[in-house]
Amino acid sequence: MPEANGMILSKEEENDNEVRREDQDAINEFGRLNARLDEVKRQKTLEKIDDASTELMMGDGDAVMLSLGGAMFEATEDEATEYCEAEVERQQKILDKLSEEEAGIVERQETLKKLLYGRFGKSINLEA
DSSP states (O other): OOEETTEEOOTTTOOOOOOOHHHHHHHHHHHHHHHHHHHHHHTOOHHHHHHHHHHHHTSOSOOEEEEETTEEEEEOHHHHHHHHHHHHHHHHHHHHHHHHHHHHHHHHHHHHHHHHHHHHGGGOOOOO
16 A cells, blocks of 8 residues: 555545656656755855864964865965965855755756646655
């Protein structure tokens, strides 16, 4: 017996609609968008860089280790601060683009939800 949100559906709630090719395409698109939305949310790292920049400002002027990729480099506090500030700017631009993409994904998902819930009712679960 089909379930919706962990609950067994009554006979009236069951939906025997055949899944058409366009339905399957919409379901697949929703899944891809959901995966991309998770990626977009994970890529928001600006706060970590900003925290590092704040820590540098509170330093005592000693040399610091700067991590670039998988390597560590010794740098002065000023060099590290300059790098962090440039990185914050770069990450902010990326974050702005990701936020726009996130809004577009959410909007498209809402459209797909209306379409698929209209066709399949409670027989389909599109909630995370």
